[in-house]
Amino acid sequence: MPMKRLSLFLVVGTGFLLPVMHGGAVLGATISELQSKIAERNAAIESLEQEIADYQRQIETTGKETKTLQSTIKNIDLEQKKLGAEIKLTSNKIAAVNLRLEELGDAILVKEARIKDSRDALKEAIQNIAELERKTLVEILLGSDSLSTVWSATDDIERFERHIRTDLARTKELKVGLENAQTETETNRRRLLSLREDLSDKNQLLSQNRRAKADLLSVTKNREAEYRRILAERVAKRDAFERELLQFEAELRFTVDPSKLPPARSGVLHWPLDSITITQEFGNTAFAKSGAYNGKGHNGVDFRAPTGTRVKAALSGIVKGVGDTDTVCPGASYGKWILIEHDNGLSTLYAHFSLIKVGEGERVSTGETIGYSGETGYATGPHLHLTVYATQGVRIMSRKSAVCGGSYTMPIADLKAYLNPLSYL
Numbered sequence: 001m002p003m004k005r006l007s008l009f010l011v012v013g014t015g016f017l018l019p020v021m022h023g024g025a026v027l028g029a030t031i032s033e034l035q036s037k038i039a040e041r042n043a044a045i046e047s048l049e050q051e052i053a054d055y056q057r058q059i060e061t062t063g064k065e066t067k068t069l070q071s072t073i074k075n076i077d078l079e080q081k082k083l084g085a086e087i088k089l090t091s092n093k094i095a096a097v098n099l100r101l102e103e104l105g106d107a108i109l110v111k112e113a114r115i116k117d118s119r120d121a122l123k124e125a126i127q128n129i130a131e132l133e134r135k136t137l138v139e140i141l142l143g144s145d146s147l148s149t150v151w152s153a154t155d156d157i158e159r160f161e162r163h164i165r166t167d168l169a170r171t172k173e174l175k176v177g178l179e180n181a182q183t184e185t186e187t188n189r190r191r192l193l194s195l196r197e198d199l200s201d202k203n204q205l206l207s208q209n210r211r212a213k214a215d216l217l218s219v220t221k222n223r224e225a226e227y228r229r230i231l232a233e234r235v236a237k238r239d240a241f242e243r244e245l246l247q248f249e250a251e252l253r254f255t256v257d258p259s260k261l262p263p264a265r266s267g268v269l270h271w272p273l274d275s276i277t278i279t280q281e282f283g284n285t286a287f288a289k290s291g292a293y294n295g296k297g298h299n300g301v302d303f304r305a306p307t308g309t310r311v312k313a314a315l316s317g318i319v320k321g322v323g324d325t326d327t328v329c330p331g332a333s334y335g336k337w338i339l340i341e342h343d344n345g346l347s348t349l350y351a352h353f354s355l356i357k358v359g360e361g362e363r364v365s366t367g368e369t370i371g372y373s374g375e376t377g378y379a380t381g382p383h384l385h386l387t388v389y390a391t392q393g394v395r396i397m398s399r400k401s402a403v404c405g406g407s408y409t410m411p412i413a414d415l416k417a418y419l420n421p422l423s424y425l
Contacts, residue, residue, distance in 0.1 A: 012101065026040055031110075036382045041096035048089040055082035055304060064383050069220055069227035076213045079307050086308065103335070105184045111178040118171045129148040177335035199300020205308050205354055205372060235332040238378040240403045241332040246411070254414040256393040260345045265421040269314040270366055271425060272350065272386055273373075278306040279383060282420040300349070300387035301421045305373035305383040307354055312404045313364045316424075321360050321396040321411070329404035334385065335377025338370055339396060339411045346424065347394055349387040349411050352379050386421050418425040 059078045067072045130391045220227040262268050283297035305311070325333040336349035338358060341347045355376025358364055375382040394413040401408055 004083075011384070023151055023367070024115045031103055031106050034106070036067070037097045038103070039098055041092050041099065044092045045089060045096065046360060048092065052082055052085045052089065055079075056086060059306060062084050063069075067231070067380065069224045071211065072216065072227070076209060080206065080209050080213075081111070082306075083202055083209060083284050083308060085208065088197055089200045090202060094192065094195045094199065097188050097195065098363060101185060101188050101192070104181050104188070108178060108185070111174050111181065115171060115178065116176045118174065122168065122171070134236075137310050147224065149370065198279070201357070201372065202308065208354060209307070214260075232257060234378070236404060237329070237332045242327060243399065244401060244403050245333075249415055252393075252412070252414040254393040254395075254417065256390045256417050259391075260392060261390055261419075262344045262346065264420075266311060266425065268344070268424040269346070269348065269388070269421070270312070270313050272314050273303055273305055273384060278302070299418050300351075300385050303384045303386065304383060305384040307374050309373040310369045310382070311350055311353065311371050311373055311384055313340060313370050314348050314366070315340075315342045315344070316364060316366045317347075317356050317363060319360055319362045319370075321409075322356050322358065323396075323409050324376065325410055328406040328408040329401060331378055332404065333377050333408070334410055335379065336371070336374070337377075337410060339394070340364060340370075341391055345391055346419070347389045347391045347411075348421075349385075349389065350424060351385040351387075352377050352383060354358050354382075387411075387425060388419045388421040389413050390417040390419060 001366065026258040050059065059075060059082065062075045062078060077085055201368055219230060226343045278301060278304045278412075280298055280302040282299070282301055320341045321334075321341045322338050324336045326335050334349075334357055336353035337351040338353070338356060339347060339349050350370065352373065352375055355370040364370060370390060373384045374384055391409070394411050394417050398407050398409040399412070400406070
């Protein structure tokens with residue numbers, strides 16, 4: 001009879017579903033297995049994160065020691081181990097995301113099957129009600145042997161209606177769950193792309209680190225005296241280059257209109273790193289608060305940033321240029337640098353990268369990764385240098401250098417265009 005068939009179907013449609021089959025396997029069992037594998041990956045991720053933190057503590061301890069060839073090589077080795085652990089960490093994260101995507105895919109199939117069952121149950125319930133309601137009360141009375149049969153028919157209609165309301169609510173709930181699973185799937189797919197790019201970057205950084213060690217051992221011939229001589233030459237070249245650049249910048253006369261600048265206040269720019277430790281502030285003590293540079297002291301702010309730390313754009317803007325001063329003047333200036341022009345009259349320079357991730361003319365968003373920290377250029381250790389300019393007073397220029405013996409390209413500014421980054425961060 002229709003009513004008996006409907007009763008059985010409604011039980012199935014309101015949640016007491018048989019196991020959904022997919023590819024010859026019961027999805028419930030598959031999801032449980034996937035969850036177990038995800039838990040294993042998460043445990044490995046936690047262990048690797050602790051290992052990376054331990055390497056970082058060792059690197060910081062070694063960095064405080066007197067700079068010798070031995071301590072430098074030790075630091076490079078520790079950075080290699082840290083990068084190796086980070087590569088394993090990223091690989092495990094990729095595996096965990098893939099497992100979660102597989103789990104979500106199975107969950108979506110289950111929800112879609114249940115929605116179909118629920119809709120089929122609704123369809124049959126509605127058809128049964130329509131069939132009952134086509135008969136008038138007179139027809140039911142004339143065709144019935146007793147009054148109890150009439151009340152039974154009325155009860156059937158009410159029961160069908162209750163089932164319809166229940167299954168409608170269940171279908172809506174399943175639909176919301178399905179949409180949430182689909183949204184999470186898309187989020188995880190984007191995360192997977194980011195992790196794969198991160199893995200490629202970390203492998204590239206590890207290769208650079210190995211070449212740096214080989215080059216250092218080659219030029220020093222693994223002798224401390226030779227290392228000391230090279231360090232002294234590097235400091236002398238840095239000082240000579242800075243004097244040469246300062247003399248040129250002091251003669252520039254770019255127009256800088258203060259009214260074109262945003263008011264100095266916290267939050268105009270965002271911190272370029274997730275973890276902030278300032279190792280050197282702007283200018284000399286006498287100039288740090290005024291925001292003036294005037295050729296005296298440090299022209300930006302330095303932040304502690306272990307090699308391979310993500311560096312983020314302090315504000316949205318256009319990448320005006322990228323470059324590497326080491327190609328002409330090794331160890332004397334910014335090394336790998338990026339200049340971003342913002343829409344509020346400010347420009348920001350980021351220096352000493354190990355790897356740059358953006359190109360000239362590209363538009364970047366606030367907080368977007370633009371590269372990874374390092375110690376290219378003149379740096380006594382890995383860090384990020386941040387300079388803030390009044391955009392009107394800075395240009396990317398190529399100049400012949402007597403100190404370096406070639407033409408270098410980098411941002412050059414009228415001295416009055418240098419601003420204290422801490423006035424805007």
